[in-house]
Amino acid sequence: MEDKALYTQILGIQAPWEIVHVDLDVIQERVDIFVEWPARTDAPCPVCGKENKETICKVHDRRKERVWRHLDTCQMKTFIHSHIPRIKCPKHGVKSININWADEMVRFTHLFERLAIQILKCSANRSQTAKVLRISWDELNRIMSHAVIRGLSRRKEEIINFIGMDEKSFLSGHSYVTVMTDIEGKRVIDVAENRDEIAVDTLWQGLSEKQCKNVQSVCMDFWKAYISGVCRHASQADIVYDRFHVTKHLNEAVDKVRKKEHRELLQNKNTSLSGTKYLWLKNPEKWTTKDENRYAILSKNQLAVGRAWNRKELFREFWSLTTISEAEAFFKRWYFSATHSRLKPIIEVAKMLKRHLAGLLTWIKHHITNGLAEGLNSKIQQIKSIAKGFRDFENYRVAILFHLGGLDMIPH
Ligand SMILES: [Zn+2]
Structure with a gap:
């Protein structure tokens, strides 16, 4: 009973969620905490909640158990288990209710993700971070890419005056990626595979029409695809050769x-x-x-x-x-x-x-020069050398955006 009260405090479990059971395995150094929504307790529809008119509904059934890794407690790996209930809303049908400790489809709690993001931000060394957090390299990659998706979705439609387009070698020089930068903001807007027109279009399409129309100039090398991209997406902008x-x-x-x-x-x-x-x-x-x-x-x-x-x-x-x-x-x-x-x-x-x-x-x-030439370039080089050979483009993109995208990635 004391365990439950202690962990309710530590984990910040909010009623009516309750800890029904705590399993302590000292040999395996792990704690498993079982959190449940009490039976016969109605819950709000998550979709109605978004529309600011909460409808309290009957619980329809419970999903199969999910497990989230949480921050360690007393140096023991800590896992939260729960069967998330599904309600039946008259308007939206059967829906899983919201949980406040983790994002959908993520196997880590917000607090764990936050810690992983903070450590990675400081060290940039993924193997070491994975070791400290006692998770696998793949799990850490998933946390990073989820953090980047979160950060990108939070970006506002800011005016970007000066854009830089530059290529970086990828896969030990055999292929290229195109990096689009916000020169004044000293951040990477996005990265696309290759340096052809498709890559260029993908990058420009990541900006809103309003953003494209407000770009004053684009700094680049004499690369045809970069030049034609400006004509197609921001024809008012001056091209400045870097x-x-x-x-x-x-x-x-x-x-x-x-x-x-x-x-x-x-x-x-x-x-x-x-x-x-x-x-x-x-x-x-x-x-x-x-x-x-x-x-x-x-x-x-x-x-x-x-x-x-x-x-x-x-x-x-x-x-x-x-x-x-x-x-x-x-x-x-x-x-x-x-x-x-x-x-x-x-x-x-x-x-x-x-x-x-x-x-x-x-x-x-x-009077602009490419963002990549000023500082960002050496940082990308650093990311590349620490990660020792990105074989996968998406991982490379995520790492660049994670460190240089100027993103707000912390869950809250
Ligand atoms: Zn509803």
């Missing part, structure tokens, strides 16, 4: 020039470009004294990579310009110099930039 991606394309061109030249020099036993890959890719502000000395020597040799590097460095000025006319004039000069460099990779990037010039000039107006 500064970090532009730099990446320029860096890749410099590296191609270096590789080719290095090969040619090696044929004449000239090793002057050995070990210089990162010298050309690093910002000169981050050069060490050793890098500076190396550059001072190399720059005397009239190398092709030096010319390529020079075009890349020149382009950096573009990002600090403040008017469209300045930017247009600058681009014209830079384009002339790049296309006269006699370096194929540089000429190719220059032509690509020219084809996308409108979306480069919008940078001057919005």
